[in-house]
Amino acid sequence: MIHAEDVVKSFGTHTALDGVTLRVPRGTVLGLLGHNGAGKTTLINVLTTVLPPDGGTASVAGFDVVAEGAQVRSSIGLTGQYTLVDEDLTGRQNLVMIARLLGLSSRDARRHAAELLESFGLVDAADRKAGKFSGGMKRRLDLAVSLVGRPHVVFLDEPTTGLDPTSRIALWETVERLTREEGTTVLLTTQYMEEADRLADAITVLSHGRVVASGTAGELKAGLGRRTVTITPSDPALASEVLSRNGFEVGRELDAVHVPVSATREVAVVVRLLTDADVDLAALTVTEPSLDDVYLALAAQPRGVLQ
Amino acid sequence: MTTMPASPFVQVGVLTGRSLLGLRDPRMIVMNLLQPMIMLTLFSQVFRTMADAPGFPPGVEYLDYLMPAILVTTGAQAAVWAGGGLANDLKNGVLARFRTLPVTMVAVVAARSLFDLTRSALQLLTLLVAAMLLFGFHPPGGVLGSLGALVLALVVGTGLGAVFMALAAWVKNGELLQTIGMATMFPLMFASSAFVPVGNLPGWLRAVAVVNPLTYAVDAARGFALGAAAWPALAAALGVSSVLLVAGLGLAARGVRRP
Incomplete structure (x- = not known):
């Protein structure tokens, strides 16, 4: 039309x-x-x-x-x-x-x-x-x-x-x-x-x-936004260190640690790494990317990403 | 459904009706009538001894001489308002909507023109009646001659109005338009035969007055009122007005289409 x-x-x-x-x-x-x-x-x-x-x-x-x-x-x-x-x-x-x-x-x-x-x-x-x-x-x-x-x-x-x-x-x-x-x-x-x-x-x-x-x-x-795993570990400093050492991007906010992941199985990897390091998790959530994330990601990139 | 848009005539009717709804405001009517009444009072009193001046046609009352000119100049000033009205409309969101509708822009400007014609006709008619009742305006041309002068004033005003609408559609700024209007209409009014015979003007002003279309319009209107039709002036006034009307409406319609 x-x-x-x-x-x-x-x-x-x-x-x-x-x-x-x-x-x-x-x-x-x-x-x-x-x-x-x-x-x-x-x-x-x-x-x-x-x-x-x-x-x-x-x-x-x-x-x-x-x-x-x-x-x-x-x-x-x-x-x-x-x-x-x-x-x-x-x-x-x-x-x-x-x-x-x-x-x-x-x-x-x-x-x-x-x-x-x-x-x-x-x-x-x-x-x-x-x-x-x-x-x-x-x-x-x-x-x-x-x-x-x-x-x-x-x-x-x-x-x-x-x-x-x-x-x-x-x-x-x-x-x-x-x-x-x-x-x-x-x-x-x-x-x-x-x-x-x-x-x-x-x-x-x-x-x-x-x-x-x-x-x-x-x-x-799916193409641009990444999911984010948010955890509340018993030892945030240790958790951040373990995850960064293994190649994850890590963001900290008070007691919470944000870890962007690009595939579902990485959620399991995060949990296993922390368990192996004896870090307890009080909470764990996985959030879907919003269109805002998509938009921000696109704004930072040249054209033609998804066409 | 894909609508079959209204015919251009219906469009003009609907759009004129829209503008007339705004005229219901009594303050607008009073203000529209006040200004020419003030002009008439001032001019008839200030210049009443003018009839004794040399070069003035003998045996003619100054009021009879002045009134047709007041009609024409009032009509001409209303032309500036027509432009101002269109400039206002351009600020009103509804004109932006008309651009997205199957509405011809010629209908938009023609409706504006018709509305101003209606308003101006009411204004001039009130002025004429007031002049007859309050100032004793009874020219040799009689009521018929006076109405002839009034109609001519409307024709001239409508032609000039189209020019100011074209200008409004171009500059899209009401205040600028009013300034341009004042700056052009006042000199045109005074550098003409409106208030004194052209022969009484100083040389350079006389040169302007001779080529000023308002002179012909005033002379023709005066011819009607004084009962001695001035055919060449009338032909010139009607000719110039029609050219201005057609060219003005065409340019205004084009300008209005452009956001």
């Missing part, structure tokens, strides 16, 4: 997108992960026809973003990093206006607006000016507005940035419902690994305008 091939976009001497290729199959959610300035919003702008690419090609819902911009715009919805609603209009007026612009009759537009207000929990606030909405409500209205035309493809550009945890979870549930019930294709950008982990079928990591990794969350973790 979304297909970008070697997309390049520069602003003056700054290259915002340096040959980005990605593909989002119909009905799936792609999480686009990256820090500020990685090129996420620029890519969204190109895919939503707001900015023309300098090089490469991109199509959305089967339409070329340059040659068939109008058709692309008829097929998409966008919830931006900054809310794209008219703050001088009420929530209802915003929805009706967009519905009318998308070709609904006045009566259908009002009915559709009422449905959306209902399903986004905005009925009570419907006739207040959007400018007076709280951050979470504004974002919900923004999402509702972007779904007015029942778009095939929805772009969510950092949809939960600046939201409190409750609003964030509510928005996640809405996105999940959308993909489950409507089969909508979603491209989601985020700085939060947790968000990508929860919502995305596949993840692409963008750094300095390039794709540095892509795969499922599991693949990324």
